[in-house]
Amino acid sequence: MVPQQPSGLPAPQGHRVSDAAPAQRNRQGHQTPADWRRPGASPFPLRRNPPMDFKLPVELQRLREQIVDIATTKMIPTAKAAGEMHGPNRDIQRILAEVTPHIYPVECGGRLEHRQRSLAICVLREEMSRLCPDADHMFAQxxxxxxxxxxxxxxxxxxxxxxxxxxxxxxxxxxxxxxxxSDAGGLKTTAVASGDQWVLNGSKRLISHAGVAGTYVIFASTDPSQRAKGVSAFVVEEGTPGLSGKLMNFMVPYVVGELELADCHIPRDNILGQPGEGFRWAMQTLDVFRAAVGAHSVGFAQGALDLALDYAQRRELTKHQAIQAKLAEMATEIQAARLMVWQAAWLKDEGQDRQASMACAMAKMYASEMAVRVVNKGVQIMGGDGLNTRYFMQRYYREVRGTTIYEGTSEIQRYVISRQLLREARPYEGP
Ligand SMILES: Cc1cc2nc3c(=O)[nH]c(=O)nc-3n(C[C@H](O)[C@H](O)[C@H](O)COP(=O)(O)OP(=O)(O)OC[C@H]3O[C@@H](n4cnc5c(N)ncnc54)[C@H](O)[C@@H]3O)c2cc1C
Known part of the structure; x- marks a missing residue:
């Protein structure tokens, strides 16, 4: 008798039902090749590459549980007690001391012991954005x-x-x-070498933590004629004479402002890498954080869906097909965006930088625009209560708008994506 798989199809030769091995997992929680020998599993065991697996690795599932616990028991009550502040919430800063070490290696004072740093950042940001945006904004910086x-x-x-x-x-x-x-190659802030120091001059706008940070990475031109290739990155510490900042006002309690550099002298060895390499560090960093803004957007959208669903059920609005359809569309779009975000972060963690750049731009663009649509539907489902400060929906609504702007506008993401598409275009081979 030909052994049958649960699907009813004959088991492929060499993968008889009686060969089935118990499921095995490696330390990351991925199925190991032996897992694929189970009845009904793929007849094509992957020997070298890990199988496609849409679950988060166990470490990150655990991290997700931890952040949800910290956010619900500590961050939400702390943020609620403070209200919307004009300035950093130092209590949230203290709570984040339990979270931020998870994204830094042990030798840099952190607790990161796996290779999936970008994915960890995305997991943390999705949950913090959903539960406590104040904490997420601070964490992002x-x-x-x-x-x-x-x-x-x-x-x-x-x-x-x-x-x-x-x-x-x-x-x-x-x-x-x-x-x-958006034209980061057109920076007017300059850095000029002088003896064993750099002297920085210029002004910056829309800078998170301007004037309240202890450590800044500041991008300045060391050779304006080279535009992006003349940009360098410097570490500047608080208290450096000539460095000052002041906060601006926004519709969301962002801690964002202007930064002034007036004959700001810093040690010569505070440059990151060589002169002219700053744009490279900025772009590599932004790849990680564009995927992360995608996760942050997914968090807002998921929060809006959870709240709208709960509200609609309580008021028996779910009997209307128009409401059911909105909920279905919201859930579907969120799922699509989350998968894009995870894949982009995974590519970055795998060191596949070329594919990662485009995937991160796509994830940022799609997830942020998706979140604007989804949160808008959330408001609509709640009617007037969607705008009532008694509910968090109005905060998601105010919050979500910035996601298509910071860390590269949607227009710039389209430019990044199309540039790579055009560069790699092949002649059409179809009919
Ligand atoms: C809450 C918040 C926090 C921020 N935090 C930081 C921070 O910590 N550090 C930091 O450096 N920056 C920060 N920013 C700045 C942010 O990155 C910029 O707002 C963003 O890059 C866009 O720049 P801009 O606002 O000057 O808009 P502009 O560049 O002036 O753009 C205006 C419009 O023109 C479009 N546009 C511009 N150039 C092009 C082009 N080449 N092709 C097509 N369309 C184009 C834009 O897409 C946009 O629609 C923050 C912004 C916000 C809102």
Whole structure:
């Protein structure tokens, strides 16, 4: 008798039902090749590459449970008690000391012991955005600034600057934007070598943690004629004479402002890498954080869906097909975006930088625009209560708008994606 798989199809030769081995998992929780010998499993065991697996690795599932617990028991009550502040919430900063070390390596004062750093950042940001956006905004700045140092810094610089960022002793800031806006090659802030120092001059706008950070990574031009290739990255510490900042006002309690650099002298060895390499560190950092803005957007959208669903059921609005359809569309779009985000982060963690750049831009663009649509539907489902400050929906609505702007607007993501598409275009081979 030909052995049958549960599907009813004959088992392929060499993979008889009686050969079935118990499921095995490696340390990351991925199925190992032996797993594929189970009845009904793929007849094509993968010997070298891990099988496609849409589950998070066990470490990250655990991290997700931890962050949900910290957010619900500590962050939400703390943020609620403070209300919407104009300035950093130092209590949230203290709570984040339990979270941020998870994205920094042990030798930099953190607790990261696996290779899936970008994915870990995405998991944390999705849950914090859903439950406590104030914490997520602060966490993102710790990540951006520290990641630029991880990419561009020497071992000595990493040991000197990163631990205080990882353990939340110092707020961090990543300062690119100035009058030239999206055109990061057009920076007017300059850095000029003078003896054993660099002298920075210029002003920046729309900078998170401007004036309240302890550690800044500041991008300035060391050779304006070279545009992007003349941009360099510097670590500047709070208290440096000539460095000042002031916060701006927004419809969301962002801690974002302007930064002034007036004859700001910093040690010569505070440059990350070589002069002219700053744009490279910025782009590598932004790849990670574009996927992460995707996760942050998914978090807002998921929060809006959860709240709208709960609200609609309580008021028996789910009897209307128009409401059911909105809920179905919201859930579907969220799932699509989350998978794009995870794949983009995974590519970055695998070191597949070329594919990662495009995937991160796609994930950021799609997830942020998706979240704007989904949160808008969430408001609509709740009617007037969607705008009532008694519910969190209005906060998601205010929050979500920024996601298509910061860390590269949607227009810039389209440019990044189409540039790579055009560069790699092949002649059409179909009919
Ligand atoms: C809440 C918040 C926090 C931020 N935090 C930081 C931070 O910590 N550090 C930092 O460096 N920056 C930060 N930014 C700045 C952010 O990255 C910029 O807002 C963003 O890059 C866009 O720049 P801009 O606002 O000057 O818009 P502009 O570049 O002036 O763009 C205006 C419009 O023109 C479009 N446009 C511009 N150039 C092109 C082009 N070449 N092709 C097509 N369309 C184009 C844009 O897409 C947009 O629609 C933050 C912004 C916000 C809102």
């Amino acid at each position: 710790q990540g951006l600034c520290g990641t630029a140092i991880l990419f561009g810094g020497t071992d000595e610089q990493k040991r000197r600057f990163v631990p205080a960022i990882a353990n939340m002793d110092r707020l961090a800031s990543f300062a690119v934007t100035e009058e030239s806006g």
